[in-house]
Amino acid sequence: MASTQDTAQTPFKFRPPDNKGVTEINDESKKLFCASFQVPALRVPAAATNAFLKAGGEYLLNLPRCRSAVEDTAHHQSGDVAKGQHRIVLLRKDFPSDPSLIPTRLRDLISQHAAALVEHTLTLDYSYWTPEDILRSILPAGLQPPGSFETAGHIAHLNLRDEYLPYKSLIGKVILDKNKQLRTVVNKLDSIDTEFRFFKLEILAGDDDTVAEVRESNSRFLLDIRRVYWNSRLQFEHERLVRLFHHGCVVCDVFAGVGPFAVPAAVNASWGPAAPGVETNPSAPPPSRLVLANDLNPVAHEYLARNVALNGVEGQVVPYNLDGREFVRRSLGELGSERVQNGIKEAVKRSKRRAREREQALAARKRKRDTDDDSDAKGRREKSGTSQVSSDADTETVDIARYRWPHHYVMNLPATAVEFLDSFDGIYRPYISLLAPDVRSRVEDPEHYDPPESAEGMPFPMPMIHVHCFSRSEDPEVDAIQLVEKHLRCQLPPGSVTAHRVRDVAPRKEMICVSFVLPVSVAFRHNKDEKKT
Incomplete structure (x- = not known):
């Protein structure tokens, strides 16, 4: 275990020992990152701990993920006092030794409770340090830890520059250790699939499992980042465009991937403005959008279809597996096809049925709150009412003309x-x-x-x-x-x-x-x- 001392000339920084020779992160090498620091502290009666913490203010040791008051283990272990009678309040390294420089309120508390100024040994191990701390300890001088990384579900996605490649396994292991929600760390390779435009990857640490579930824009996505394109940094762009689409419009997504534009456009019908020149009923749900979504990559097309089903927007999002030019040229004809027209009819009916069932459920809960009388009869009425909602939604007409022509094409x-x-x-x-x-x-x-x-x-x-x-x-x-x-x-x-x-x-x-x-x-x-x- 290393012991680190400060200097009076510069502000003290808590850092792990240098470990430039470490080539692997394992249980044995993690011990090398353990360090002990001597910090000033006040030994105070346990009952007065909160008062000292309030009065200490800026003189308390403000160290992330470290408590400012800890158990008085040193005196308890030596047998001087019973366990729990005193606490140790940790102070900054530059806590003044001259009593006249200590704030009056804190100085009075020290005198009132006969608090003792002591030295406390603060021990920080591998589990405490941040990924940046660990990597700064390992990487050569002058080579800063790599910056932020993208995540897709349980996967961290790095794009390491050449100078980091000799240390890529160490970097991957540290990121995996320090982010408990992750199970896999990958690095993007220089090569790119020339036909389907997704980057090839290598596993740096963790499970060889690149199929992730991602939640974005009130939608769920399944994808294999080794075989399709995904960029979490584009979430705001996905949402920005979806909010431009008016209610009930038709969108053609030429390079749809697994659906980051297409699926949210269908899921979030209320996003965006009302259709221009169309009077709306504020109490009615906005009309559904129709999205024709295309991707040349057959794997992306497969996941797109799965994501459509996963989010319950069948008929609203129609997947295609075509070349982009062919899709654009066929899109007008497809909008008039029986497949698309029947699909959106059923989707609109389903959407209205769900909305009415939600309204029915809310009304039923309100009635139940208002009174508990005649609960059996009300249950029969609620059941009958739900059935009638479904029947009405199935037989009503759908304004199919609004879905005949495209309003937007997305080419991402x-x-x-x-x-x-x-x-x-x-x-x-x-x-x-x-x-x-x-x-x-x-x-x-x-x-x-x-x-x-x-x-x-x-x-x-x-x-x-x-x-x-x-x-x-x-x-x-x-x-x-x-x-x-x-x-x-x-x-x-x-x-x-x-x-x-x-x-x-x-x-x-x-x-x-x-x-x-x-x-x-x-x-x-x-x-x-x-x-x-």
Whole structure:
């Protein structure tokens, strides 16, 4: 056991002994981190402990996870006094030895209770030190402990730089020891799966179990972080976009992964504004959203389907396993398909039935609180009422027209999402026949292509596109918008586009979300019309 002394010139810092030669963390090596410190203390009557703690104020030893008053084990073990008669109040290392410098209230208590100023041996072992303390003790001088890490359920996810790799097993073991909720520590490797865009990992410590359950945005997610992409640092971005979606809207998630946008959008129907131009009933639950959620990775698609079921949003979230371009081009037709239309009908009925059953249960509890009379009869009425709620919900009509056209597309694949913007070229051309004759004549003939600037008066809205990308520019918002315009091959009108800074990914590399209304000129663009844009 090491003994550490302070110096009068600098404030004292409690640290474990240096252990630069440690190569493994085990029961034997943990003993090397035990250290004893001599600190001033007051030996006080047990009954007066609280009074001393109140009067001690800033002179008390304020050490995280350490009590300021401890048992007087030294005198008890020596047989001087009976156990429990006195307590030891720990003081700062710089507690004044000159009585005149001690606060009056504390000085009076010392005199009143004949408290003795003593030296106390404070022992701190491996279990006390923080991960940073332990790693600072182990790592070479000048190499600071690595920063924060992400978690996914029971898994800690590190992204260690090269200089830490010789110590990666030690780092993993310390993090595992010091975070009892964790069972596995992994490190991201440089290699990335080029087709499905998830990082390959190595196990540093703990169980070889990379299937985690994560709770986020009132939703539960199952995922295997070794086979799908997940980033806990994007939770605020997930919620930010979901809160932009109006009630009862249609969302197409092009790169959905395991569902961090799609599932919360369906689960949290009350998030976001009311549908524009639609009168709402404040006492009624908001209409359900419909989400078409796609991912090319078959494993991500499998977990997406499981998460849809896990959160009870079948029919509201419809999973697809397609290439992103194919999904975008098929999305309008899919919204009119029997599979999607029947699914959302059943989902809406289910949602309304659940809401009414909750209301019925609340009303029943209120009646029970109001009176206990005739409880048997009330029980019969409650049972009958619940049955009637289900029947009504199953037979009522659903406003299916609101789910015919998309309102939002989410494209969260920042490395390459902008390259998929060309998939929006002409996706509304199959529906030209629905346009008014004067509008149809302006977009139908590619030789006389003169689309209107807005979709005002059209039988369907132009969707809002939310595309994520990276920027290393000094003005990342402007740079991101210009990147989007480049791939759209048109300029976006002022006021129709915004850029939001999501997070710093690396020094001088930011993740940006560009949101814009799909231009009519792109929506009806003909393949031969590139020169006109």
